[in-house]
Amino acid sequence: MRGRPAARRLRLGFTDFRIEGAVAVVGLAIIWQIASYFFPPFLFPPLPAIATRFADIFAATGPIGDAAATFARILAGLAGAFLLGALLAFLMGRSERFYRYAFPLLNFDQGIPALSWVVISIIWFKGIEFRIFFIIVMTTLPAFSFQVLDAYRSMSKDLLEMTLSFRPRKLDLLRVLVLPTVVPGILTAWKVNLGNASRVAVVAELVGATGGIGYELLQQQQLFDMAGAIAWTLVLVCFVLVVQRLLTLLETWMLRYRPASERSL
Amino acid sequence: MSAASEIVFDHVGKIFERAGEPELEAIRDLSFSVKRGELVIILGKTGCGKSTTFNLLSGLLRPSSGSVRVQGHDPFAEFEWFRGKISIVFQNDRLMPWRTAIENVALGLELNKMPRTERLDLAESWLKRLGLDGHAKDYPHALSGGMRQRVSIARAFAVRPDILLCDEPFSALDEVTGNALRSELVELLRETQATSIFITHSIEEALRLGSRVLVFERPARIAYEASLDPSMNQATREGVRADILRVLAGELAA
Numbered sequence: 001m002r003g004r005p006a007a008r009r010l011r012l013g014f015t016d017f018r019i020e021g022a023v024a025v026v027g028l029a030i031i032w033q034i035a036s037y038f039f040p041p042f043l044f045p046p047l048p049a050i051a052t053r054f055a056d057i058f059a060a061t062g063p064i065g066d067a068a069a070t071f072a073r074i075l076a077g078l079a080g081a082f083l084l085g086a087l088l089a090f091l092m093g094r095s096e097r098f099y100r101y102a103f104p105l106l107n108f109d110q111g112i113p114a115l116s117w118v119v120i121s122i123i124w125f126k127g128i129e130f131r132i133f134f135i136i137v138m139t140t141l142p143a144f145s146f147q148v149l150d151a152y153r154s155m156s157k158d159l160l161e162m163t164l165s166f167r168p169r170k171l172d173l174l175r176v177l178v179l180p181t182v183v184p185g186i187l188t189a190w191k192v193n194l195g196n197a198s199r200v201a202v203v204a205e206l207v208g209a210t211g212g213i214g215y216e217l218l219q220q221q222q223l224f225d226m227a228g229a230i231a232w233t234l235v236l237v238c239f240v241l242v243v244q245r246l247l248t249l250l251e252t253w254m255l256r257y258r259p260a261s262e263r264s265l
Numbered sequence: 266m267s268a269a270s271e272i273v274f275d276h277v278g279k280i281f282e283r284a285g286e287p288e289l290e291a292i293r294d295l296s297f298s299v300k301r302g303e304l305v306i307i308l309g310k311t312g313c314g315k316s317t318t319f320n321l322l323s324g325l326l327r328p329s330s331g332s333v334r335v336q337g338h339d340p341f342a343e344f345e346w347f348r349g350k351i352s353i354v355f356q357n358d359r360l361m362p363w364r365t366a367i368e369n370v371a372l373g374l375e376l377n378k379m380p381r382t383e384r385l386d387l388a389e390s391w392l393k394r395l396g397l398d399g400h401a402k403d404y405p406h407a408l409s410g411g412m413r414q415r416v417s418i419a420r421a422f423a424v425r426p427d428i429l430l431c432d433e434p435f436s437a438l439d440e441v442t443g444n445a446l447r448s449e450l451v452e453l454l455r456e457t458q459a460t461s462i463f464i465t466h467s468i469e470e471a472l473r474l475g476s477r478v479l480v481f482e483r484p485a486r487i488a489y490e491a492s493l494d495p496s497m498n499q500a501t502r503e504g505v506r507a508d509i510l511r512v513l514a515g516e517l518a519a
Contacts, residue, residue, distance in 0.1 A: 162359040166373045167348035180363045257363045259406035
């Protein structure tokens with residue numbers, strides 16, 4: 001690091017590891033390709049076969065529609081969980097009594113495996129879309145609620161008193177103080193839940209849908225088509241990475257007021 | 266209590282109930298009034314109830330007994346009536362870290378529903394007035410302690426309050442910055458004619474700023490009161506200083 005500008009050191013500290021990331025991915029690809037020379041294609045298909053299947057997905061409208069359906073389900077489920085979770089967090093933050101009832105339920109929910117929700121939703125609901133929405137909401141709800149509640153409770157008493165000294169209306173208080181305070185917690189919750197929701201959505205589609213990435217993975221399993229399975233998995237991974245990147249950009253912009261130290265921890 | 270009194274504390278008591286611990290009496294039978302345009306200094310040692318008095322005055326707390334009236338209204342029960350009428354300069358700057366300097370100054374104006382362009386123009390003029398020209402777009406973390414406190418003073422004055430409450434606003438600053446800001450604040454108070462209550466630990470600050478000084482003992486009640494006429498000669502001023510010291514020392518011994 002000697003001789004490098006401090007800002008460059010900081011960026012390389014934690015956030016900017018594009019070179020290392022690329023090296024790791026290329027390394028994994030090389031190992032996979034070598035493995036493909038020693039194992040049959042249904043175990044380790046060669047990289048060109050995976051690339052061809054990946055390109056095929058984007059060459060026809062049917063597969064693109066499947067991918068888009070999964071993306072829409074993930075985002076709709078997350079949005080539903082976020083709205084409900086934020087509402088619960090706000091009510092828990094405002095009322096100790098409500099907190100005492102809601103907290104154990106959310107804690108209980110946190111312990112229920114995603115697969116249990118899949119089974120329950122299949123038994124309870126007829127509509128496929130609602131089933132998947134329900135499963136994503138129930139599995140990501142506790143994390144949204146707890147993250148937003150933590151952020152709400154960490155609100156500075158000093159800033160609250162200062163804002164109250166100007167006698168704001170309730171909605172104004174929410175807008176000028178509460179929302180900016182909970183934004184970092186909300187963004188963290190979205191980033192954490194995105195990966196969870198994508199895994200849960202695929203599992204839900206695997207057992208209960210007639211379209212989507214989970215459904216396509218099931219088709220590849222039945223055909224013993226490992227290249228197709230990897231290609232569909234990569235589509236989902238790409239989606240998660242793109243949304244994570246967008247969330248990071250949004251976070252950087254929304255939290256631009258935070259001071260940056262020239263020395264990383 | 267005179268009819269021209271802007272602030273009236275009438276036999277006010279405040280007791281805090283604490284779970285599993287004996288209750289805490291912060292204020293006992295406190296009575297005083299402040300006339301329009303007057304600058305009253307409250308002096309007392311830490312924990313004597315000065316800040317509780319302030320919170321009662323600003324409507325953040327409700328008295329356990331007695332009554333608090335500001336311009337004839339109850340600051341706790343009629344909380345919203347005071348919108349735009351009372352401002353506070355706190356001990357620490359309490360700037361919102363996600364707002365730029367100009368947005369922090371404009372906060373009270375925004376909550377008073379002043380149109381955006383108008384409030385930003387006004388906020389900018391206050392920043393200029395307090396020597397922060399060129400720092401309007403800076404976030405608080407980029408400002409020094411003195412600059413941040415200037416922003417908080419600008420925020421308090423920008424709403425043109427009838428009543429200004431100052432809670433040891435210079436105690437966290439170095440002496441040079443504190444002295445400079447003190448002079449600016451006095452000038453602003455003189456200009457705006459706001460009725461002011463100023464809490465401080467410093468006898469020097471009290472004698473320099475106030476038109477009247479109230480010394481609190483614990484639990485908050487008035488142990489000593491003196492008018493501070495600007496034409497007062499040095500000997501009389503020294504007499505007041507000695508009296509205050511004596512009261513504070515007695516309180517200390519107690």
